[in-house]
Amino acid sequence: MSDRPPPRWWRGIDLSTAPTDTPVAIGGAVDPETFLDALDHGVSVLPTELPAVTSYNRWKFHAAVDSGSISVLSGGSDPYSCLWWCPDPRMATAPQTVHLWSKARRAIRRNQLVTTVDAAFPEVLERCREAHWPTWLTPDMMATYHELFARGVSFSSEVWRGDRLLAGAIGTCRGSVVSIDTLFHQEPEMSRVAAADIARRCQDSGYHYLDFQVDSPFASSLRVGSMRRAEFLTLVGGTRPPSLPKQPLAAERLLPPD
Numbered sequence: 001m002s003d004r005p006p007p008r009w010w011r012g013i014d015l016s017t018a019p020t021d022t023p024v025a026i027g028g029a030v031d032p033e034t035f036l037d038a039l040d041h042g043v044s045v046l047p048t049e050l051p052a053v054t055s056y057n058r059w060k061f062h063a064a065v066d067s068g069s070i071s072v073l074s075g076g077s078d079p080y081s082c083l084w085w086c087p088d089p090r091m092a093t094a095p096q097t098v099h100l101w102s103k104a105r106r107a108i109r110r111n112q113l114v115t116t117v118d119a120a121f122p123e124v125l126e127r128c129r130e131a132h133w134p135t136w137l138t139p140d141m142m143a144t145y146h147e148l149f150a151r152g153v154s155f156s157s158e159v160w161r162g163d164r165l166l167a168g169a170i171g172t173c174r175g176s177v178v179s180i181d182t183l184f185h186q187e188p189e190m191s192r193v194a195a196a197d198i199a200r201r202c203q204d205s206g207y208h209y210l211d212f213q214v215d216s217p218f219a220s221s222l223r224v225g226s227m228r229r230a231e232f233l234t235l236v237g238g239t240r241p242p243s244l245p246k247q248p249l250a251a252e253r254l255l256p257p258d
Helices: 032-039 051-067 102-110 121-132 139-150 190-205 217-221 229-233
Strands: 025-027 044-047 071-073 082-085 091-093 113-117 154-161 164-174 177-185 209-213
Touching: 025 051, 032 044, 032 139, 032 164, 044 139, 102 190, 113 190, 121 139, 121 154, 121 164, 121 177, 139 154, 154 190, 164 190, 177 190, 190 209, 190 217
Parallel strands: 025 071, 177 209
Antiparallel strands: 025 082, 044 082, 091 209, 113 154, 154 164, 164 177
16 A cells, blocks of 8 residues: 555536536546545545446546546546546435335344444445445455545444344544445345434444435435535534444344433
């Protein structure tokens, strides 16, 4: 991993007026410093190592790149193999608004589930890569997450039944925002339990927002709201609260009062 300072790309790009339905930039390379600098500016990255995906990105976005509406960052090999996004609207919500639907609540009641944080980071990250291959968890992205876990920036969330890992999530903490970057599950509803557990731990440690980045059926099922990009950009960066609580906790605490 490089120890060089980040290139500070985002200081030269007006993200408040950047495209809303395409990447805000392409190119560059993924390492811990560039990834953190992007997070501090509300930007997420989707790299790929697959030539077919790179070719598709070129076909889909070359006109916007040629017109100058998508910026091209220095570094990396093929700029179309690394897309940087800053969606508008942003699927970010106060953690106390996350809601478990009835299927997830029944799954908690039927099982004796325990949730943890950072108990199995390498395994959770690898399970997420396997669940979503071939997508954005490239070797460089995996190495970046491992380094940021060592720094206390990235974290894992786990859902257990006994000693069996049923689901997990990988996320990052920056400023007053915790982002859920990727999840996996072995049984239905367990990834929703993982997300709800992160939300509750965010409340307990003083984080004000939980970021799901883009709209999806998963986020909608948790009743995650959205905000305008301009508002979200005022929340990122700055001093962050303490790390999420790590102790094992019963998932039953996530159920609403009877």
